[in-house]
Structure formats: structure tokens, C-alpha cells
Amino acid sequence: MNMSTTNSRGDPPLRVMSLHALAYCRRLFYLEEVEEIRVADNRVYAGRELHASLAADEEGERAQLELTDPALGLTGKVDAIRRLDGSLLPYEHKRGRCRKGEAGPEAWPSDRLQVIAYAALIESCTGQTVAEGRVRYHADNKTVRVPIDAAARAELASAIAEARGLRASTERPPVAENERLCVRCSLAPVCLPEEVRQAEDPSREPLRLFPPDRDGASLHVVVPGATIGRSGEEIVVRTPDGGPETRRAIRELDAILIHGHGQLTTQALHLCVDHGVAVHWLGPTGRYITSAATAAGPVQRRVRQYRALADEATCLRLARALARGKIEAQHRYLLRASRGTPELREAMLPDLVLLRSALASIDKDGDRETLRGLEGSAAVGYFSGLARLLGPSVPESLRYTTRSRRPPVDRFNALLGFGYGLLQTAVMRAILAAGLEPSLGFFHTPRSAAHPLVLDLMELFRVPIWDMVLIGSINRNQWDPTADFAVTKAKVWLSDSGRKKAIGLFEARLDETWKHPVVGYSLSYSRTIELEARLLEKEWTGEPGLFARLRLR
Ligand code: SF4
Structure with missing residues (x-):
């Protein structure tokens, strides 16, 4: 029957x-039945x-x-x-x-x-x-x-x-009292019971129930005019010059990033949708354009997000945590990179003072506009300090003078913008994986194609995932100022070889494992972004205080 x-x-x-x-x-009942979170892999119910x-x-x-x-x-x-x-x-x-x-x-x-x-x-x-x-x-x-x-x-x-x-x-029920249940629960990476318990008892060392590495790799298509099609359960990339095909099993992928003017067939798009593989389009400069990805979570979760982020006090609390996290990361990076070089540290003092002064003002009275002002003055100090981290062997053409975005007018900004575009796609995937609505944020105001919540969460990761990698690569002379860039009077962007290098550096960084300073276990940067998106969601589901606590050591 x-x-x-x-x-x-x-x-x-x-x-x-x-x-x-x-x-x-x-x-577990609530997560599965009300929030409709099901883990779509072989570990379901394992x-x-x-x-x-x-x-x-x-x-x-x-x-x-x-x-x-x-x-x-x-x-x-x-x-x-x-x-x-x-x-x-x-x-x-x-x-x-x-x-x-x-x-x-x-x-x-x-x-x-x-x-x-x-x-x-x-x-x-x-x-x-x-x-x-x-x-x-x-x-x-x-x-x-x-x-x-x-x-x-x-x-x-x-x-x-x-x-x-x-x-x-x-109301989502609290985590199980019997901790042993969580060790064998397929939804532990979503529920994050150990992190919740640690928030209640900071002396606790949480078990890592969160996966350390990402499930699949990202496929970047950078050749102009490339066609991304489907053959059975594989994605097949063909280039217009008739070069060798690239074939990847869909199950090995977590995203496809199309840089510039690649063509995706409807059949390939269907395959991606069926397997939850996000597709992101980026402009030739790495600027994020749009995504085709599984929609944000079911109604319950979105309603909670709307309700929470319609409340000014909640937005201000989260914006403060975010601004503190971002500016502290900038400050710590400059301190760390200038450690052991007294002349550099001394030259950097005015920059550090700007950052410290912004940090000291975060908890004072003021609204989100005030915080955006503090973030802006911190950025002045940070980018000035960042420019000082470039060593004497770096050619003038790769040095930083001033921040320019759309379009970037020098090589440094071209590199910075390209990496941030990649970061945006990684953060978008994490936000969708956590069932959050990317259009509704708490700090950035809505504009153009950029989703405010994605821009919000990105702030925590610009320094560790791209700025540090970029400065290191420039100081190691990994960039060819001629071959890796396409330069016109109006703008500078990366050439094919430059994009491939940047993608390689970025993807390697996402896979790099680090020990999270708060939860105390190791996981890749890619998973760290997802963890943070899931912790953000807990800010309005009865377990606040977990978001934006990660810090550089
Ligand atoms: S991880 Fe633990 S608290 Fe969370 S749903 Fe599973 S058993 Fe329940």
C-alpha cells in the first residue's frame, strides 16, 4: 500500500x-525534518x-x-x-x-x-x-x-x-546530552555540537567532528571560448584551438569557475545541478559576476535569518564581531610580518597606530555606519603597511601605490582583485552549503551583483587566504611583470599565465591545513570558511557568540 x-x-x-x-x-529530528538538512553522501545514517x-x-x-x-x-x-x-x-x-x-x-x-x-x-x-x-x-x-x-x-x-x-x-532543540551520540551522527558537521559545548565551557577541547578537507576540487576554465559540456557523468572541457580535452568526473568536483567567456551547455548545467556542483562566472579581471548554485536552505532557516537580520541590535553586534575579526587579522599580520626587522616595524608604526585606534573604538557607541568608517581608516593603515612588506627585490611595477578596484590600474591591484574574486566564490559556496541566504547581510549594503552576506563573511578571510599568499608570492618573485599581465592605459588585468598562477596559489591555500586557534583542531582553509558560515547561522538559532572568533596566531 x-x-x-x-x-x-x-x-x-x-x-x-x-x-x-x-x-x-x-x-537530529529537527535538523532533518524541519530544516530539511540531509547529508547527501554515503555516510547518510552511518x-x-x-x-x-x-x-x-x-x-x-x-x-x-x-x-x-x-x-x-x-x-x-x-x-x-x-x-x-x-x-x-x-x-x-x-x-x-x-x-x-x-x-x-x-x-x-x-x-x-x-x-x-x-x-x-x-x-x-x-x-x-x-x-x-x-x-x-x-x-x-x-x-x-x-x-x-x-x-x-x-x-x-x-x-x-x-x-x-x-x-x-x-526553535531548534539543544545538542544531545549524551555526547557519544554525536560521534556517530551523520549531521555532526552541520550541527557542530562540540563547538556549541565549547562555547558554554571555554575550557573544553572539542572533538573534531567537522571534516578536515573539502569533498571535491574546483575546475577552473580560463581559456577564452572554451566549451564546457557533458559526457555521461563527466564534465568535458574543449578549447577552440582543438587542444586536448579535459575530463573530470562530476563526483570529484565541488565547483566550476568560468573565467571570461567560456560556454556552458545546458546538459552540463543539469549535471552540475543534479550533483550540487556550483557554477560561478567571473570576468576576465576575476570580478565575480554570478553563480548557478543550489538555492539557500528551506523556509525555516531563511525566515530565521530574515528575522534576525531585520533587528538592528543583532546586525550591530555581528558587525562589531566582524570588524574586530578583520582588523585584528590585519594588525596581527603586519606585526607578524615585521617581527625581527626593527626598521620595518618602526616605519610601520603609524600604520599600526591607525589599526589600533580603529580597534579601540569598535565597542564605543556608534552604528554600523560608524563601524564602516572605522573599517575604512583601518584599511588605510593596513594597505600602507602591506606595501611596506614588499621586499627590496620586488620590481617597481609590482609595488602597491593606492587601492583601485573596478578597474584595477596596476599589477598589485589586479592580483588583489583577482584573488578576492576567487575568494568570493568560495565564500558563496560555503554560505549556500550552510543554507543561508547570501542576499541578506548585516554589514555591507546591497549593491550590484555582490551578495552582502558573502561580502560580510569574506572580510574574515581576505588576510589569511589571499593577502598573505599574495605578498609571499611577490616577495618570492613568482610573478613576471610582463608575461603575467595584460596592461592598457585604463586598466591592468592578468594574462592567461597570470590567472593560472593565481588560481594555483589560491587553490593550494584553500587546501592548506591550519590549526583553528579557537576550536583547537586542524582543518583546511576551505573547510574553515564553511565552519564560519555554519557558526554564523548559530548566532540567530539560540547559540550565539561563536562567530568571527578565529584569529591569526
Ligand atoms: S550531532 Fe549530536 S546533538 Fe547534533 S543532531 Fe547529531 S546527535 Fe544530535
């Missing part, structure tokens, strides 16, 4: 698997009792059956139904081990609730009473019996009521 329907109140039925999640952790792959051809056993009962408000797919002595029995297969109870093997609470729910569905669909359900644990070869008695029925009724209550709530 398979009826997809709603109950008398118009609620869609609860999935039995959602009750399994509820019995495991109320927050770490919990894993769903059995069914042979299901044992005698008398009927393989997977989908059942729905509108009155009960439940729907689910039972692993198997067996007829024993004239009665029907729901069977659940689990790859893991059973629970060791005082009186012998027991079903885990989540498995127990699941099999009770299937028993109720079988009863309502067949009209026959089900007296027992069974859970088969394959790892220790044990079958546990679950009596379907009055206590079991009451347990199911209470779970359904709790699930409905949670589904109607806008």
Missing part, C-alpha cells in the same frame, strides 16, 4: 525514519544503526513494503514482513550490534520505536493485530523481539505527538 497523503489537519505524514531520528536525538541492505528472499518474508496511514499520520518502508503462526511480524535489519541490556540483548531505542511504528502501520493497513516486531542485528547475529503491547503503543503515540510539536516549532 502506498498513499502519499496528508492528515485531517493538512500535515504531511511523518516518516517512520524520522521517528528513528527522534528517538536518537531530538535535534554512525547510527545502519539500514540493512536486504537480501529479503527468506522463505515467508516479504521484502520492503511502503505503508501509509493518514489517520496515524505515518508513512514508512518496512524492511520485511514475515508471517509466523498466522500472524504478521515486521522485521527490521540492522548492520550494527544490539544493545546489551541487563536481561540480555535489547533493541536500541530508535530501532525499537521504528519497529513499533511499522507494526502500527501493518495493523492499520491489514486490520490484523500485530503482537510482536523483530530487529535483526547482523554484526552480532542477534534477533531481538519487541512486544507490541500497551506500553509500546503509548510510546509510539507519545513520540508522534512530540514529533508534531517539534515540527510546528521554530
Whole structure:
């Protein structure tokens, strides 16, 4: 029987698997069912009792059956139904081990609730009473019996009521008290329970439940006129000069970045959308143009973001944290880079004073406009100091004079702008992965194609992800002022060779691992951006105080 329907109140039925999640952790239920966060990889539900792959051809056993009962408000797919002595029995297969109870093997609470729910569905669909359900644990070869008695029925009724209550709530439940559950939870990288616990107890050293590296690589298409097409499950890039094709399996990618005028076919775009691979278009100077990416999270999350960022006090609090994070990073970088060279430090003092003075004023009275002014005066000091970090061997043509953006008028600004364009795409991906709406920020005002929240979050990463890399590469004489740039009277941008070098440096930096100074574990810069986007979302979901705490050492 398979009826997809709603109950008398118009609620869609609860999935039995959602009750399994509820019995495991109320927050897990909420993240999956209300916020619709599902981890789309092989680890789905891994770490919990894993769903059995069914042979299901044992005698008398009927393989997977989908059942729905509108009155009960439940729907689910039972692993198997067996007829024993004239009665029907729901069977659940689990790859893991059973629970060791005082009186012998027991079903885990989540498995127990699941099999009770299937028993109720079988009863309502067949009209026959089900007296027992069974859970088969394959790892220790044990079958546990679950009596379907009055206590079991009451347990199911209470779970359904709790699930409905949670589904109607806008409050995300707190993290599980039992920390061991989190270690095996597939949603730990989204939930970030250890970071939440650390915020409550700063002396705590969180376990790293967040993945250290990114899942896929970025494919950059820089050749003008290149065509990005599809062949089966691969992306195929062909260049107009008939050169060798580049082929990449879609599963190995997390993004495609098209620089300049590459052509993406509809078939390739469909493949990217199906696999959640973002496509970003950048201008020849690296300026961000637009993205085709999976939309921001479901309504609940967006509503919370709108509500929070419509509140001036929340925006001001977040803007202060962001400005502090950004200016402290600038200040620390200048201090660090001038350490051990007293002449340089002395020359830099006026720049450092500007940064310190901006830092000292952040918490004083003032609105976001005041903060933007402080950020501006800090930037004057920072870029002046940054120019001093270029060593004596750097040619005049690569030196910094003044900041120019659209268009960049010298090589240094061309490099700076190109890297920031790449950073913008990386931050956009992280924001979408966290289910945030990029158009609604708290510090930057909306303008052109740039999404304010992306610009906000970028502020934390300009120094560590691009400025430091850029200064290092210039001081190592990695740039050819002639071959790596295209120069006209009006503007300067990177040539093909310059773009390839910049992309190589940027991607290598994203993959570089560092020890996060607050959470204390190591992860790549790419994952650090995603972590920060997820921590930002917690600012308005009942766990504030975690955002913008990362600092350069
Ligand atoms: S990580 Fe822990 S608190 Fe978060 S949903 Fe999973 S079990 Fe619950």
C-alpha cells in the first residue's frame, strides 16, 4: 500500500525514519525534518544503526513494503514482513550490534520505536493485530523481539505527538546530552555540537567532528571560448584551438569557475545541478559576476535569518564581531610580518597606530555606519603597511601605490582583485552549503551583483587566504611583470599565465591545513570558511557568540 497523503489537519505524514531520528536525538529530528538538512553522501545514517541492505528472499518474508496511514499520520518502508503462526511480524535489519541490556540483548531505542511504528502501520493497513516486531542485528547475529503491547503503543503515540510539536516549532532543540551520540551522527558537521559545548565551557577541547578537507576540487576554465559540456557523468572541457580535452568526473568536483567567456551547455548545467556542483562566472579581471548554485536552505532557516537580520541590535553586534575579526587579522599580520626587522616595524608604526585606534573604538557607541568608517581608516593603515612588506627585490611595477578596484590600474591591484574574486566564490559556496541566504547581510549594503552576506563573511578571510599568499608570492618573485599581465592605459588585468598562477596559489591555500586557534583542531582553509558560515547561522538559532572568533596566531 502506498498513499502519499496528508492528515485531517493538512500535515504531511511523518516518516517512520524520522521517528528513528527522534528517538536518537531530538535535534537530529529537527535538523532533518524541519530544516530539511540531509547529508547527501554515503555516510547518510552511518554512525547510527545502519539500514540493512536486504537480501529479503527468506522463505515467508516479504521484502520492503511502503505503508501509509493518514489517520496515524505515518508513512514508512518496512524492511520485511514475515508471517509466523498466522500472524504478521515486521522485521527490521540492522548492520550494527544490539544493545546489551541487563536481561540480555535489547533493541536500541530508535530501532525499537521504528519497529513499533511499522507494526502500527501493518495493523492499520491489514486490520490484523500485530503482537510482536523483530530487529535483526547482523554484526552480532542477534534477533531481538519487541512486544507490541500497551506500553509500546503509548510510546509510539507519545513520540508522534512530540514529533508534531517539534515540527510546528521554530526553535531548534539543544545538542544531545549524551555526547557519544554525536560521534556517530551523520549531521555532526552541520550541527557542530562540540563547538556549541565549547562555547558554554571555554575550557573544553572539542572533538573534531567537522571534516578536515573539502569533498571535491574546483575546475577552473580560463581559456577564452572554451566549451564546457557533458559526457555521461563527466564534465568535458574543449578549447577552440582543438587542444586536448579535459575530463573530470562530476563526483570529484565541488565547483566550476568560468573565467571570461567560456560556454556552458545546458546538459552540463543539469549535471552540475543534479550533483550540487556550483557554477560561478567571473570576468576576465576575476570580478565575480554570478553563480548557478543550489538555492539557500528551506523556509525555516531563511525566515530565521530574515528575522534576525531585520533587528538592528543583532546586525550591530555581528558587525562589531566582524570588524574586530578583520582588523585584528590585519594588525596581527603586519606585526607578524615585521617581527625581527626593527626598521620595518618602526616605519610601520603609524600604520599600526591607525589599526589600533580603529580597534579601540569598535565597542564605543556608534552604528554600523560608524563601524564602516572605522573599517575604512583601518584599511588605510593596513594597505600602507602591506606595501611596506614588499621586499627590496620586488620590481617597481609590482609595488602597491593606492587601492583601485573596478578597474584595477596596476599589477598589485589586479592580483588583489583577482584573488578576492576567487575568494568570493568560495565564500558563496560555503554560505549556500550552510543554507543561508547570501542576499541578506548585516554589514555591507546591497549593491550590484555582490551578495552582502558573502561580502560580510569574506572580510574574515581576505588576510589569511589571499593577502598573505599574495605578498609571499611577490616577495618570492613568482610573478613576471610582463608575461603575467595584460596592461592598457585604463586598466591592468592578468594574462592567461597570470590567472593560472593565481588560481594555483589560491587553490593550494584553500587546501592548506591550519590549526583553528579557537576550536583547537586542524582543518583546511576551505573547510574553515564553511565552519564560519555554519557558526554564523548559530548566532540567530539560540547559540550565539561563536562567530568571527578565529584569529591569526
Ligand atoms: S550531532 Fe549530536 S546533538 Fe547534533 S543532531 Fe547529531 S546527535 Fe544530535
